[in-house]
Amino acid sequence: GAGVSQTPSNKVTEKGKYVELRCDPISGHTALYWYRQSLGQGPEFLIYFQGTGAADDSGLPNDRFFAVRPEGSVSTLKIQRTERGDSAVYLCASSPGTGSYNEQFFGPGTRLTVL
Amino acid sequence: GQQLNQSPQSMFIQEGEDVSMNCTSSSIFNTWLWYKQDPGEGPVLLIALYKAGELTSNGRLTAQFGITRKDSFLNISASIPSDVGIYFCAGQLAGTASKLTFGTGTRLQVTL
Numbered sequence: 001g002a003g004v005s006q007t008p009s010n011k012v013t014e015k016g017k018y019v020e021l022r023c024d025p026i027s028g029h030t031a032l033y034w035y036r037q038s039l040g041q042g043p044e045f046l047i048y049f050q051g052t053g054a055a056d057d058s059g060l061p062n063d064r065f066f067a068v069r070p071e072g073s074v075s076t077l078k079i080q081r082t083e084r085g086d087s088a089v090y091l092c093a094s095s096p097g098t099g100s101y102n103e104q105f106f107g108p109g110t111r112l113t114v115l
Numbered sequence: 116g117q118q119l120n121q122s123p124q125s126m127f128i129q130e131g132e133d134v135s136m137n138c139t140s141s142s143i144f145n146t147w148l149w150y151k152q153d154p155g156e157g158p159v160l161l162i163a164l165y166k167a168g169e170l171t172s173n174g175r176l177t178a179q180f181g182i183t184r185k186d187s188f189l190n191i192s193a194s195i196p197s198d199v200g201i202y203f204c205a206g207q208l209a210g211t212a213s214k215l216t217f218g219t220g221t222r223l224q225v226t227l
Contacts, residue, residue: 004157031213042118042203042217043158056214091157095213104215106157 002026004107006092012113013082021077021110025094032075033104034067035059035091043091049075050097082114117142121204121218128194129226136221137188138204146207147180147187148215151200158203162189194225 005024013019025032031050035043045059049069060066064082069075079086089109095102121138128134138147146165150158162173164180164187171178177190187204204218 033213033215035215035217040220042121042205042220043215044118045214045216048213059214093157102213103160103163104213106159108156 004092004094004105006090006107006110008110009108010111010113012115014115015082015084017082017114019079019082019112021079021090021112023075023077023092023094023107025073025075025092026105028096029094029105030072030097031095031102031104032069033093033095034075034077035093037089037091037109039088046077079112082112084114087112087114117216119204119206119216119218121221123221124219125222125224127224127226130194130196132194134191134194134198134223135188136202137186138206138218139186140206140216141185142206142208142216143184144206144208144216145184147178148205148207149176149178149187149189150203150205150217152203152220153200158205161202191223194223196225196227199223199225 007022033048034046037043047057047067051072064080067077089111091109093104093106095104119140148163149161152158162178167184168182169180175192202221205215
């Protein structure tokens with residue numbers, strides 16, 4: 001069975017451009033999470049979805065960041081007017097569902113570089 | 116965002132040695148987790164702890180959930196070269212559903 005996949009694996013863009021990062025969760029997983037990992041740091045939570053709705057978006061750093069999951073499966077993280085400080089690895093994870101604990105399975109990440 | 120305090124930052128050890136790392140938080144957690152991350156990959160879960168005071172093993176790995184619910188440690192016994200990587204603790208805050216707060220990581224290097 002396939003794990004969490006993320007595309008592209010690498011993205012280089014120029015300051016001020018718009019980017020979209022895609023996440024394909026494990027089939028049947030209802031919960032999906034986005035994290036951002038800066039160099040030498042642990043992942044930091046951005047947003048999580050339960051089904052199609054964003055259940056917690058408290059980690060999004062500002063209104064340039066937005067994520068959608070229109071059909072409750074694939075999710076897209078969108079970043080407008082990118083800044084050099086947005087450079088990081090963006091990790092996606094999925095889990096069977098929320099509750100007391102459900103293991104989150106991580107994808108390999110998308111490495112975003114803003115020049 | 117908040118990151119948990121993890122120590123040591125890095126370790127250089129010889130194959131066969133035991134390793135210990137720990138994680139502390141100013142907040143209470145109801146779940147503690149330990150992950151390993153290899154270069155170019157996402158974190159992979161090693162051990163999950165659900166109860167204060169719990170001691171859990173997974174092969175050569177042993178982890179404990181601190182009694183105050185504000186700390187955890189991970190031990191690796193008889194290290195081998197494939198243990199090389201970055202180890203992260205992560206916690207789930209009481210009252211929140213599923214958001215993980217990660218530590219700053221411990222980079223482990225094993226020499227032969």
